[in-house]
Amino acid sequence: MQGVIAAFFISMVPILELRAGIPAGVAAGLNPWQAMLVAVAGNILPVPFALLFLRKILRTLRRTSSRLNRIIARYEQKTLTKAEKVRKYEALGLLLFVAVPLPGTGAWTGAVIASILKIRLKTAVPMILLGLLIAGVIVTSITYGASMVL
Template structure:
């Protein structure tokens, strides 16, 4: 049970997300499908909060000079990553989240959706589909590299 919770919380982390949580869970002894399911739920858990609260948090952080500059850089990065999302809307958001590379994922997808004013009822399902696709890809890579499929 401890491994399941560790995998869940690891998937919630912004940089690690499920790209690190699935290999961790499998290496810790979880069945690959269990590791993937737990990582998907863990990765999706903070997304509604990000979509609901990000603008308020950013507005508050802008009151601090150094943090305001950081927020500006994050928004600039989101606009750059959002080019594909702007062009293809929902499909672009799904693909941004689904590609299992650094700088993509649920956190980045939620940031881009918020910066581009994509409503939560549209963004949340698109991000969820992208997370599931990424989970399947990472699980396949993990099982292929580890040479297992129990």
């Protein structure tokens, strides 16, 4: 049970996501494929909420202070650079972006990009989920391979 909780909640955290959730679940005693499924579930859970509310939250935060406005503007600009790659292929681009398990990619950034590009919820969520499944298989394969050596 401890492995399920670890994999699920770590995968919900931006930046860590399933790249950290799967190894944490395996380290806590889960089968690598169980860890992957739990991590994908934890990683996808906040995505619809991020898609629905993120732009409104950022807009409100930008009005709070000029310092916060500058930080958010830098974050949006950095995300827009990544979004340009996704814009060309839209839904498929979003899927591929999320599927690559590298820092700066993943469900949270994918949700931000989908929000910026105004990709509809009914399109973005399935593409992000498929991307997470692909990333999960990659991370699980790497983790399982590493655990076989240990």
